[in-house]
Amino acid sequence: MSRETRKDSADGSYTHFGYEQVPLGDKRRRVAGVFTSVAHKYDLMNDLMSLGVHRVWKRFAVDLAGVRAGERVLDVAGGTGDLTREFARAAGPKGQVILSDINAAMLGEGRKRLVDHGLLNVPLVQANAEQLPFEDGSFDCITIGFGLRNVTDKDAALRSMTRCLKPGGRLLVMEFSKPLNPLLGKAYDQYSFKLLPFMGRVVARDEDSYRYLAESIRMHPDQQTLKGMMENAGLARVQVYNLSGGIVAVHRGFRLE
Structure with a gap:
């Protein structure tokens, strides 16, 4: 099992989809949806x-x-x-x-x-x-x-x-x-979480998929x-x-x- 998954005794194996914790099968399905869309x-x-x-x-x-x-x-x-x-x-x-x-x-x-x-x-x-x-x-x-x-x-x-x-x-x-540079990292965060979803909405008409990508x-x-x-x-x-x-x-x- 990947280090990025965790085992929950009630619900089975989980991993992340963006910032969400989701079941493994759900991530595969949702990633497929993202790339089919974009x-x-x-x-x-x-x-x-x-x-x-x-x-x-x-x-x-x-x-x-x-x-x-x-x-x-x-x-x-x-x-x-x-x-x-x-x-x-x-x-x-x-x-x-x-x-x-x-x-x-x-x-x-x-x-x-x-x-x-x-x-x-x-x-x-x-x-x-x-x-x-x-x-x-x-x-x-x-x-x-x-x-x-x-x-x-x-x-x-x-x-x-x-x-x-x-x-x-x-x-x-x-x-x-x-x-590598913290200042570059902060600027990149601003770009990724504000401009990237905006471009996704305007150009691809899919803000959520590009928020996931960020x-x-x-x-x-x-x-x-x-x-x-x-x-x-x-x-x-x-x-x-x-x-x-x-x-x-x-x-x-x-x-x-």
Whole structure:
């Protein structure tokens, strides 16, 4: 059981949905509802929320992943396929890149964008990150970008992704994290809890989903905690790369055996 769940003798296992404590199954259902709601505006909202900086963060992650021609890559919670597209170009015709996501609406948006970019041979798999349907040692590189915080059992997902790596393979986790400067943290809180829901209401007509996204960022493990979780999942040489003052962090670890 994940460290983020607790056991209640009467009601079973609970975890958080934003700032709420909810049953595990309820979180899965409600997260699915959030992403089904926001899928059609997801890319636009990413641009508005980050002022386009998310593209710089993703470019850093792509470079750090170092995907080479002929490699097999899995993009977990890949959504609309921003990272998938870059990995597919790097892996080339002799490699394979798979886009997976638990949410059918997000996969549908990803398929459209891959086709728009002329990438017609990328397999799409609807899958839960906690129980990936791939054989052990299947991939040279696995990534999960801005998806881990929405997973119900993060420890299980990290173990599942580690299992699917080849020996020597690497896992990259890119996620919102804890700003290193307290003043930046306060400004970021104001932005997240006031401007973000407002933009969700105006642009996507869904204030509640974007309030959840802001809360989910605050409930996500900080840089050092996530580093320890990755090590506990069996990864070695885990390094943390802070971007934009720690607003985003990229963690990279390797499966050694």
